[in-house]
Amino acid sequence: MENNNYSTFRSLSFLMFSYKLSCYKISRFLIFSKGVTMKLLVEPRFDLYVDIITARAKSEENVIQLQWGELAAKPPEEIVEFFLEGYRKGKIRYTAPQGDIELREAIRDKVRKKNRINVDVDNIIVTVGGTAAINFVFRIIAGDGGYIIIQDPSWFGYTGIANYVGARTMRILEIKYGYEEFKKAYEEVRAKGGELRGIVLNYPANPTGYVFDTEIMREAIDFAEDYDILIISDEAYEDYVFEGEHTSIGSIRGINNVLSVFTISKTYAFTGLRIGYAVGPEEIINAMATAQVHTYISPPAINQYVAMRILRENLDRPFVEENLKLLRKNLKIVRDFVYENSWEMVEPKGGIYAFIRLPGIKSQNFALKLLEEEKVAIAPGVDFGEKWTDWIRITIAKSEEEIVEGLSRIKKLYARWIKPPCTC
Numbered sequence: 001m002e003n004n005n006y007s008t009f010r011s012l013s014f015l016m017f018s019y020k021l022s023c024y025k026i027s028r029f030l031i032f033s034k035g036v037t038m039k040l041l042v043e044p045r046f047d048l049y050v051d052i053i054t055a056r057a058k059s060e061e062n063v064i065q066l067q068w069g070e071l072a073a074k075p076p077e078e079i080v081e082f083f084l085e086g087y088r089k090g091k092i093r094y095t096a097p098q099g100d101i102e103l104r105e106a107i108r109d110k111v112r113k114k115n116r117i118n119v120d121v122d123n124i125i126v127t128v129g130g131t132a133a134i135n136f137v138f139r140i141i142a143g144d145g146g147y148i149i150i151q152d153p154s155w156f157g158y159t160g161i162a163n164y165v166g167a168r169t170m171r172i173l174e175i176k177y178g179y180e181e182f183k184k185a186y187e188e189v190r191a192k193g194g195e196l197r198g199i200v201l202n203y204p205a206n207p208t209g210y211v212f213d214t215e216i217m218r219e220a221i222d223f224a225e226d227y228d229i230l231i232i233s234d235e236a237y238e239d240y241v242f243e244g245e246h247t248s249i250g251s252i253r254g255i256n257n258v259l260s261v262f263t264i265s266k267t268y269a270f271t272g273l274r275i276g277y278a279v280g281p282e283e284i285i286n287a288m289a290t291a292q293v294h295t296y297i298s299p300p301a302i303n304q305y306v307a308m309r310i311l312r313e314n315l316d317r318p319f320v321e322e323n324l325k326l327l328r329k330n331l332k333i334v335r336d337f338v339y340e341n342s343w344e345m346v347e348p349k350g351g352i353y354a355f356i357r358l359p360g361i362k363s364q365n366f367a368l369k370l371l372e373e374e375k376v377a378i379a380p381g382v383d384f385g386e387k388w389t390d391w392i393r394i395t396i397a398k399s400e401e402e403i404v405e406g407l408s409r410i411k412k413l414y415a416r417w418i419k420p421p422c423t424c
């Protein structure tokens, strides 16, 4: 009898518990389905068409993905061992906020030799991709509403980061970069009651593949010294230069007013490693380390170890040469195709993209339709600046077949776009 009572009690308790749990779930559902009503200072959405296109492209099958800045090649095989080695060596803890010292030493040697920038480990910070370095430096120099000059067109990361950290951007056509234009911008900003704090030089550029010549770099340094401005030299694509060698601005007159940003992502086709680094004046590096420690303490230790081994083993050769061969071949295909069809493109001097003009399109609508009807994903020009509404960016770091097929499908849609089928 007692046993019976006990089991009835247990059944009742269980029923009560289930009932309470359901009530709790329903009430939570009701609370959350109403949506958050508080004011959010960062909007919970991406405002780039390329993000919308990527999300859709990834959920569909058989899409030719030419929209994203990733090389199709697989990173060098040796890297697999580096991960295991890192784990065995106990690279499983936080590192110094500036990054692991062994990696910073490897970076010091790399930038001294390859970039001819004469720095020491105190001038170096390792970050989670070049993106975090740009984020921290924008915040540090212009997070109070200061202005930063960016190229037009330019990588959407700069405007996105500036909006997030409270900085403002001012665009100058990249072909117009020079002392006089910077001075004009400086005065324009002053007239608005603002302050100019930085100039971004991205070379080879995303999306145009533009490379600044050393004369322009000297003018940028002169201006930065005269007006106490920081040059943010984004050299993410340093290894993909089609003619001659990459020249780092920091090699010209030192790094007094220069912060150079580099990344493992593009050189080694390894965007997922999320290791980048910046080289610059010690006070800026220390301020960036403060930002970093309060964001995620340090970049992942094991990934830093892998990056160190990659740099020490000089894995960029012959890997980069192979990629460059493919890029040059694909660029020729794209160029021939563009001119055969009387379209227009910027002749890239480096990088991994082709920036193409299709007169008469509205790039975001074209890109969405292209994905829907032809299963090709591209980045619409408008993401790189509102002036570029009839331009598109495609990556040329894909297989030859994907480039040829992608272009032919773009052509098909464009033909329908400018000459809609007759409805008579």
Ligand SMILES: Cc1ncc(COP(=O)(O)O)c(C=O)c1O
Binding pocket: 069, 128, 129, 130, 131, 132, 155, 157, 202, 205, 206, 234, 236, 262, 263, 264, 265, 271, 274, 275, 276
């Ligand atoms: C111009 C430029 N800079 C920086 C980055 C950031 O790359 P990551 O954060 O992967 O190093 C990118 C990525 O596409 C880029 O295009």
